[in-house]
Amino acid sequence: MDKFLYDNYIKILKGELIPAMGCTEPIAIALTAAKAREVLGKMPEQIVIQCSGNIIKNVKGVIVPNSGGQKGVEVAAILGAVAGNADLDLQVISQVSEEDILKTKILYEKGLCRCELKEGEENLFICAELTAGNETASVEVRSKHNHIAKIKKNNEIIFEQPDIMSQEFGDKSKLNIKDILEFANTVNLDDVRELISKQIEYNSAISEEGLSNNWGCRVGQTLLKYNSKDVRIRAKAAAAAGSDARMNGCALPVVINSGSGNQGITCTMPVVVYAKEMKSSEDTLYRALILTNLLAIHQKRYIGNLSAYCGAVSAGTAAACGIAYLNGCGYDTIGKTIINTLGNVSGIICDGAKASCAAKISSAVEAGITGYEMAKNNLVFPYGEGLVENDYEKTIENIGRMGRYGMKSTDVEILNIMIGN
Missing domain, CATH: 3.30.1330 (60s Ribosomal Protein L30; Chain: A;)
Known part of the structure; x- marks a missing residue:
C-alpha cells in the first residue's frame, strides 16, 4: 500500500x-x-x-x-x-x-x-x-x-485555535472500501495493536457489565433469554448490553468510534463474538476490527458525527463487514453486505442518547448479519432502487447525503418535540 x-x-x-x-x-x-x-x-x-x-x-x-x-x-x-x-x-x-x-x-x-x-x-x-x-x-x-x-x-x-481540519487526524476523504480492505490485509499489526487491544478490553468489559447486571431496559439480557446458543443472537446481545450499561450511568470507559461510545461498542462486540465462535486467530480478529472501524468512519464522514441519522446503522453495517472478513470474504461480498444493510435500516432516526439506543443497536446488527448472509449467497438488493446504486461507494455517499442534508429538517423537528416547542 x-x-x-x-x-x-x-x-x-x-x-x-x-x-x-x-x-x-x-x-x-x-x-x-x-x-x-x-x-x-x-x-x-x-x-x-x-x-x-x-x-x-x-x-x-x-x-x-x-x-x-x-x-x-x-x-x-x-x-x-x-x-x-x-x-x-x-x-x-x-x-x-x-x-x-x-x-x-x-x-x-x-x-x-x-x-x-x-x-x-x-x-x-x-x-x-x-x-x-x-x-x-x-x-x-x-x-x-x-x-x-x-x-x-x-x-x-x-x-x-481553528476547528479540527480533516488532515489533523487523517484525511478521511481518502477512505474507500478497496483501500480499507487492502490496509486491513497488510497493516503491520504492531502499529495498531495497542489501539485495538484496548478497544476489545474496554468494550468487552462494559458489554459483560450490561449482561451481568440490571442496567436500563436490559435489551442485551432480554435477547439472550430466548436463544443464547445462536451466535447471531449473542452478537446482538453483546453490543446491546454495552449500550444498556453505558446509557444508564455505568462509569466504565469505552473506546469510541466517530465520537460515539455506542458506535464503538457496536463496531467491536459482534466481531468479537463471531471470532470466538469461529476460533479465529487474534491477528485475524484484529484485522477484522481494523476493517470494521474504518468502514464505520468512512460512512460517518459523509453524515457527520451528530445528526438525525442513527449512527448505530453505520456501525452495525461495518460490524457485519467485519464478520464477513472473519469468514474470508472479499471486496464484492463486503460491498453487497453494505448495500443490503443500508437498503434495510438506514431510516432509523436519532432522537437522542437514551436506553432505547440499545434496541436500535440490536436492530442494526441484526440487519447487518442478514445483509451479510444474503451477500455470501450472492443476493443483493437491485441497483437503482431507492438510494442503492450500482456502485458501493456511491451508495454510501447517497446515504450520507440523506443523513446530513435530507434529515436536517427532521433533526430540527425532533429537537422541537423534545424541548416542548
Whole structure:
C-alpha cells in the first residue's frame, strides 16, 4: 500500500479510537465546564451552558456517569465544575466522590446552571461561561467532543485555535472500501495493536457489565433469554448490553468510534463474538476490527458525527463487514453486505442518547448479519432502487447525503418535540 495512504489510515485510527466514559455528549459538557472552572480558578456562582441542538438532544435522556443517577445538561456541567479534571480529557469525571455527587445535587436544585440553545452553529458546539463576582471564564468546544477551540478570561481571549481540519487526524476523504480492505490485509499489526487491544478490553468489559447486571431496559439480557446458543443472537446481545450499561450511568470507559461510545461498542462486540465462535486467530480478529472501524468512519464522514441519522446503522453495517472478513470474504461480498444493510435500516432516526439506543443497536446488527448472509449467497438488493446504486461507494455517499442534508429538517423537528416547542 502507498505509504501516504498507510500513514493516513493509521492517523485516522489513532484520532478516532480514543477512550471515553459515559455518553460522549454529557462528558464533553463536563469537560468544557471543568476547563472553564480551571481558568476561573474558583467555584462559580453561575454557569451558563450554550449548546447546539444535537448536544442537547443527546444529553436530555441519558444518565450522567458518576452522578448518582442524575440526567441533563445542567447536571453534567455542574459535576464537571465541581469535580472534573480537564487533564483527563473524556474521562474528566472519572474521579468523583460521594461528596461531589451530593454537592452537584444541591447546586442543581439551587439553579446554579442554566442551559441555552445556541442556534446557527454546527451540530457539535458547547460553550461554558462561569461567573464568580466580577470574574468570568468561558470555554468553547467545537467540531470534536474534546477539541477546545477558544478560552476567555474576563472577556479577553487567552487561547484560540481553528476547528479540527480533516488532515489533523487523517484525511478521511481518502477512505474507500478497496483501500480499507487492502490496509486491513497488510497493516503491520504492531502499529495498531495497542489501539485495538484496548478497544476489545474496554468494550468487552462494559458489554459483560450490561449482561451481568440490571442496567436500563436490559435489551442485551432480554435477547439472550430466548436463544443464547445462536451466535447471531449473542452478537446482538453483546453490543446491546454495552449500550444498556453505558446509557444508564455505568462509569466504565469505552473506546469510541466517530465520537460515539455506542458506535464503538457496536463496531467491536459482534466481531468479537463471531471470532470466538469461529476460533479465529487474534491477528485475524484484529484485522477484522481494523476493517470494521474504518468502514464505520468512512460512512460517518459523509453524515457527520451528530445528526438525525442513527449512527448505530453505520456501525452495525461495518460490524457485519467485519464478520464477513472473519469468514474470508472479499471486496464484492463486503460491498453487497453494505448495500443490503443500508437498503434495510438506514431510516432509523436519532432522537437522542437514551436506553432505547440499545434496541436500535440490536436492530442494526441484526440487519447487518442478514445483509451479510444474503451477500455470501450472492443476493443483493437491485441497483437503482431507492438510494442503492450500482456502485458501493456511491451508495454510501447517497446515504450520507440523506443523513446530513435530507434529515436536517427532521433533526430540527425532533429537537422541537423534545424541548416542548
